[in-house]
Amino acid sequence: MSVLLIVPVVGPLLAAAVLLALPDRLMLRRIVALLATAAVTAVGVVLLVATYDGGVPVLRVGGWPPVVAITLAADPLSALLVTVSAAVVLACLVAAAGTRDDRRRAFLPLTMVLSAGAYGAYLTTDLFNLFVLVEVMLVPSYVLLALSGGAGRAGAGRVYIATSLLGSTILLAGVGLVYGVTGTVGLADLAGVAREVPAAAVAGGVVLLAFALKGALVPLHDWLPRAYPVASPVVVALFSGLLTKVGLYAIIRIYAVLYGGDPAYHPLLVAVALASMVIGVLGAIGVGSMRKVLAFHMVSQIGYVLLGLALFTAASLAAAVFYLAQYVLVKAALFLCAAVVRATRGTDRLSRLGGLASSSPLLALAFGVAALSLAGLPPFGGFLAKFLVLRAANEVGDWLVLTVAVLVSLVTLLSMLKIWGVAFWGEVPRAARERTARPGVALLGPPLALGGCALLLGPLGGPLLQVADAAAAGLLEPAGYVRAVSGR
Amino acid sequence: MSGPLIVGVLVAAGVFLLLRPGQLRLVLGFVLLGHAVNVLLLAAGGLHRREPPVDGGGPESADPLPQAFILTAIVITFGITVYLLRLLRRAARRGSRPPETWDGGPR
Numbered sequence: 001m002s003v004l005l006i007v008p009v010v011g012p013l014l015a016a017a018v019l020l021a022l023p024d025r026l027m028l029r030r031i032v033a034l035l036a037t038a039a040v041t042a043v044g045v046v047l048l049v050a051t052y053d054g055g056v057p058v059l060r061v062g063g064w065p066p067v068v069a070i071t072l073a074a075d076p077l078s079a080l081l082v083t084v085s086a087a088v089v090l091a092c093l094v095a096a097a098g099t100r101d102d103r104r105r106a107f108l109p110l111t112m113v114l115s116a117g118a119y120g121a122y123l124t125t126d127l128f129n130l131f132v133l134v135e136v137m138l139v140p141s142y143v144l145l146a147l148s149g150g151a152g153r154a155g156a157g158r159v160y161i162a163t164s165l166l167g168s169t170i171l172l173a174g175v176g177l178v179y180g181v182t183g184t185v186g187l188a189d190l191a192g193v194a195r196e197v198p199a200a201a202v203a204g205g206v207v208l209l210a211f212a213l214k215g216a217l218v219p220l221h222d223w224l225p226r227a228y229p230v231a232s233p234v235v236v237a238l239f240s241g242l243l244t245k246v247g248l249y250a251i252i253r254i255y256a257v258l259y260g261g262d263p264a265y266h267p268l269l270v271a272v273a274l275a276s277m278v279i280g281v282l283g284a285i286g287v288g289s290m291r292k293v294l295a296f297h298m299v300s301q302i303g304y305v306l307l308g309l310a311l312f313t314a315a316s317l318a319a320a321v322f323y324l325a326q327y328v329l330v331k332a333a334l335f336l337c338a339a340v341v342r343a344t345r346g347t348d349r350l351s352r353l354g355g356l357a358s359s360s361p362l363l364a365l366a367f368g369v370a371a372l373s374l375a376g377l378p379p380f381g382g383f384l385a386k387f388l389v390l391r392a393a394n395e396v397g398d399w400l401v402l403t404v405a406v407l408v409s410l411v412t413l414l415s416m417l418k419i420w421g422v423a424f425w426g427e428v429p430r431a432a433r434e435r436t437a438r439p440g441v442a443l444l445g446p447p448l449a450l451g452g453c454a455l456l457l458g459p460l461g462g463p464l465l466q467v468a469d470a471a472a473a474g475l476l477e478p479a480g481y482v483r484a485v486s487g488r
Numbered sequence: 489m490s491g492p493l494i495v496g497v498l499v500a501a502g503v504f505l506l507l508r509p510g511q512l513r514l515v516l517g518f519v520l521l522g523h524a525v526n527v528l529l530l531a532a533g534g535l536h537r538r539e540p541p542v543d544g545g546g547p548e549s550a551d552p553l554p555q556a557f558i559l560t561a562i563v564i565t566f567g568i569t570v571y572l573l574r575l576l577r578r579a580a581r582r583g584s585r586p587p588e589t590w591d592g593g594p595r
Contacts, residue, residue: 128557135564142571154579158511161575165518165568166506172561173525179554180532 001050002057005072007043008082008119009133011036016112024105030097033108037089040119044083047074052470056484058125066487071125071186073485076471077321078122080464081249084325085122087453088241088332089115091446095336096234098442099343104147110140111238118242122249125485127175127185127207134171134214134246138164141243148232160227167213174206187257188486191478194259204258208251215247217306218275221299225283228298229291233342236291237335240298241328248302248324252309256475257482261312269310270401277303277408284415290338290348290423293415294331297374300408301327307401308389316392317472322465323385326373326457330382333370333450337363340443341423350419355428360439364424366447371420373454375413381457384465491531498524511579515572522565529554529561 015036022029050057051074060069074082093111096102117137124130142164146157179185181199194201216224224244228236255261255269280300284293305327308320340363341356342348357364373380376387386409393401457464474481498520505517533551541552 128560132560132564139564139568139571142568146575154575157575158514161568161572162506162514162518166521168564169518169521169525173528176525176529176532176554176557179529179557 001046002059004043004046005057005059005074005123006061008040008086008123009072009116011039011043012112012116012119016109016116019109019112026103029108030093030102033093033112034090036112037086037093037115040115041083041086041090044079044086047079048076048083048467050074051076051079052467054470054474054480056481058484058487060487067186070129071485072120072123073125073481074123075474075481076467077249077252077474080321080325080467080471081122081245082119084328085115085118085242085245088328088450089238091332091336091450092234092238092241094442095237095339095446098440098444098446099232099234099339101148101232101234106143106147110144110147113137114140114144114238115242118246121246125187127178127187127190130250131168131171131175134250135168137243137246138168141239144235144238145227145231148235153230156227156230159223163213163223163227167210170213171207171210174203174208174210177203177206186486187253188482190258191482192258192260195262201259201262204254208254211247211250211254212272213247215244215251215302216299217272217302218279218299221276221280224299225287225292225295228295229289233291233335233339233348236295237332237339240294240335241332244298244302245324245328248305251306252320252475255309256317257478260478261476263312266310266312269306270398273303273306273310274401274404275303276300276306277404281408281411281415285411288350290341290350290419291335293350293419294334294338297412297415298331300412301331301374303408304386304389304405307405308392311392311396311398312476313392313395314469314472314476315395316389317475318465318468319385319388319392321468321471322388322461325464325468326381326385326454326461329450329457330370330373330454333366333447333454334374336447336450337367337370340439340447343443344439350422352429353423354426355424357424359428360444362444362448363439366444366451367424368420369451369455370447371416372413373451373458375416376409377413379455379458381454381461384458384461388465491527491535495524495528495531498527511572511576515569515576518572519565519569522561522569526558526561529557 015032018032019029056073056075058071058073060071102108114137117133120133121130121137124133142161145160146153175185181197181203182190182193184190194204213220228239277300280296284296287293305320305324308316308323338348345353373382376382390402390405502517502520502524505513505520533554537548537550539546539549541549
């Protein structure tokens with residue numbers, strides 16, 4: 001069983017190597033990439049089943065003793081995130097075949113390496129390997145952004161690389177400080193250390209700062225809406241499903257294990273969460289392309305997940321995990337809708353769009369479902385997620401949090417309605433009348449499938465909710481994870 | 489005392505270069521910051537133990553783990569530096585002067 005843990009890391013890396021060696025047969029290359037990702041998805045599901053009742057499969061690569069070995073481990077949170085990310089990568093690969101993003105030779109290998117880094121970051125159990133795997137994930141993303149970007153990609157690429165590099169430098173410094181203070185970088189040996197040793201709390205704070213930058217939390221969010229929207233929509237969907245979520249996962253994991261959910265940091269986390277929600281959603285009002293609107297909503301939605309973490313009760317953590325999983329799917333669906341719009345109309349600027357609902361009703365269906373789920377309307381998965389966060393906040397009795405969360409989801413709905421009203425209703429612009437292409441199955445399939453997930457997660461969200469409960473229990477009481485990983 | 493001093497000077501110089509206009513300075517700034525972090529990692533293992541960390545080393549043998557960290561970090565920094573320089577060269581080859589500000593907008 002635990003041997004399977006190596007598959008999500010090594011499988012895509014091997015696929016990348018094979019893809020580099022393969023001749024220029026696009027269909028063959030697509031099949032290799034899809035097979036590798038499908039294998040990871042299957043392994044993710046197997047791990048979910050294995051971790052569901054509290055088991056923690058652990059793999060010490062090469063059979064080295066615990067101190068020296070690279071240790072991989074899965075708990076419900078890691079298994080869920082690996083599964084969901086692999087599903088998003090799968091959808092993006094299909095959509096890339098539709099938009100022909102993957103005709104560039106480097107696209108598929110880079111995507112494979114990027115996803116391997118993300119899966120590895122979810123499964124690793126030590127801070128230094130977390131740094132290495134985050135780098136494995138980020139380096140291909142620099143190239144993907146530069147390859148796929150449209151106008152303004154040079155400037156956006158510089159912003160993105162400079163911010164990411166700064167974050168990585170801070171992260172490495174933080175890891176060094178943690179090692180200097182505690183003499184270890186293994187998460188299992190660091191459990192609860194920040195509650196006992198103040199210097200370790202400071203060192204851990206440096207690591208958290210780096211991940212806050214990578215996860216684009218306010219006030220460190222400014223790079224994201226500048227950098228992401230220049231990349232092609234498929235690449236942005238990939239980035240939104242993997243990159244910032246790894247930062248968020250690391251914050252959740254480190255706060256739960258290192259700090260043991262120390263309530264002393266509660267006000268700070270709540271403040272950052274609320275600021276992210278409000279500033280992200282307000283930023284989305286003033287911008288003019290689908291990708292930019294959606295990029296600002298990324299900042300805002302991350303706030304809800306952080307809010308669940310900040311409250312640190314069983315209910316709120318389960319809400320955060322549920323929110324994270326459904327949000328990754330919904331956001332990917334929305335960006336892939338933008339990909340369809342851009343592939344068929346040649347642009348996703350709102351001022352040049354109109355009449356999409358009549359020209360491609362299936363696209364309108366996919367976008368409508370995903371957008372309403374993002375705004376949190378019943379009966380979609382997003383409603384259940386928001387409801388769970390609000391209920392957890394209500395249990396704590398925090399009225400400010402409740403009010404802000406409800407208002408932010410109202411504004412989210414407004415800006416989704418703005419996209420709908422301008423791009424989907426309204427007149428078809430004259431320029432678009434002759435050059436509108438019909439979207440194919442590869443283009444429309446992924447957003448429809450992901451939108452379908454968002455719809456099903458509402459009435460049929462029970463299984464995911466149970467997984468989220470198991471993940472929350474593991475975060476609240478990490479003793480089982482720690483015991484399994486440290487091997488003592 | 490020398491460890492913190494070296495880290496401090498390197499970080500100061502690196503941040504200074506990052507805040508200057510021009511992309512080559514950005515690259516050099518990150519190189520200096522990378523060095524600073526490597527010295528920090530070395531210091532995290534203790535600078536007073538200098539013996540080589542070979543099998544069965546005595547109490548004065550250095551901590552091998554930070555050295556392994558640094559080796560990994562150097563490889564990553566080197567790769568990214570080369571990529572940044574490549575981007576810079578591509579911009580230069582296109583005949584466009586690299587913009588003065590880091591995001592290409594007005595200063």
